[in-house]
Amino acid sequence: MAELQWTSAARSHPGRVRQVNEDAGLEQPKRGVWAVADGMGGHSLGEFASRVAVRCLIDLPEQDALESRIDDAKARLQEANRRLRDEAARRDVPMIGTTIATLLASGDRCACVWAGDSRIYLYRAGRLRQLTRDHSQLEAARALHAASGDVTLDRPPSNVITRALGGADELELDHVVVDVRDGDVFLL
Numbered sequence: 001m002a003e004l005q006w007t008s009a010a011r012s013h014p015g016r017v018r019q020v021n022e023d024a025g026l027e028q029p030k031r032g033v034w035a036v037a038d039g040m041g042g043h044s045l046g047e048f049a050s051r052v053a054v055r056c057l058i059d060l061p062e063q064d065a066l067e068s069r070i071d072d073a074k075a076r077l078q079e080a081n082r083r084l085r086d087e088a089a090r091r092d093v094p095m096i097g098t099t100i101a102t103l104l105a106s107g108d109r110c111a112c113v114w115a116g117d118s119r120i121y122l123y124r125a126g127r128l129r130q131l132t133r134d135h136s137q138l139e140a141a142r143a144l145h146a147a148s149g150d151v152t153l154d155r156p157p158s159n160v161i162t163r164a165l166g167g168a169d170e171l172e173l174d175h176v177v178v179d180v181r182d183g184d185v186f187l188l
Contacts (some may be wrong), residue, residue, distance in 0.1 A: 004180060006105060008034060022046035022098075024054040025188075032105030033060055036188040038118050040097040040164060049084055049098035053165050056080040057102060066106040066177065073102055073113050074173050077165060084166030097166035101132060101188050105180070113175045115163040122178065123185040131176055135163035 006029035014021035022039030024047070037053040039046020056076040063069050077100060088096045099116025112120045117134040133139060137160040163172055 004105070004108065004182065006030070006032065020047055022050055024050035024098075026054045026057055028058075031060070031062055033057060033102070034186070034188055035100060035102040036118050037098045037100045037165075038116070040095070040099070040161075040166075045087075045091075045093075045096045046098060048087075049096045049166055052083055053077065053080050053098050053100045060104075064106065066104065066109050066111055069104045069106055070111050070113060070175055070177075073104060074175070077102075077113070077115070077173060078171055081165045081171040085169060088166065095166055097164040099161065099164050103186055103188060108180050109177055110180050110186070111175050111177045113173055115165060115171060115173050116161045118188070121187040123187065124181060124183070128187075131178060133174070134161070135174075136161050 008027050008029045010025050010027045012021060012023040012025060024037045026033060026035040028034065035054050035057050037050035039050040056079060057073060060069065060072055060076065063072070084096045088094065099118040100114060101118035101120050102113040103120055104111045104113065112131050114120065114132045115135060117136050119134070120131045122129050122131050137157060138155065140162060141154065165171060
């Protein structure tokens with residue numbers, strides 16, 4: 001397979017509820033690194049948290065082995081988590097947090113690394129497929145419901161997330177690896 005050429009575009013908007021845009025993004029197509037962080041509204045310093053998360057990935061080393069890139073990205077996000085926890089303690093606030101969705105490309109494979117409900121989608125052959133799974137109370141209830149076979153679902157609030165940078169001393173990150181085809185479009 002010929003080497004893939006990556007192009008990308010970015011846009012962010014504060015939405016209809018908040019006046020401050022708490023999003024931060026990273027777009028490095030030549031290096032195969034993209035990220036979106038969404039500061040947690042309702043908590044202190046969401047815009048600060050999202051920028052800390054994205055900055056930790058800016059100089060992620062380029063490596064041929066995707067698994068090594070995943071490990072490096074996770075280690076850097078753990079460090080960003082520690083920094084946010086320390087900053088919250090220093091400022092005497094309960095939490096400074098952000099979600100993160102990261103796409104890493106290497107050869108003909110990509111990895112999604114994430115925590116929270118920022119999503120990554122793949123558009124291929126006319127179909128849009130969600131690659132990440134939300135870390136939210138609603139998604140956890142859905143998974144429990146599906147596993148139990150229960151016909152009723154108590155719907156918790158959809159906006160309460162269960163994982164985020166800055167949310168706990170130990171950050172739990174998920175990742176998934178996908179093979180890339182020419183013409184694939186990823187949406188973060």
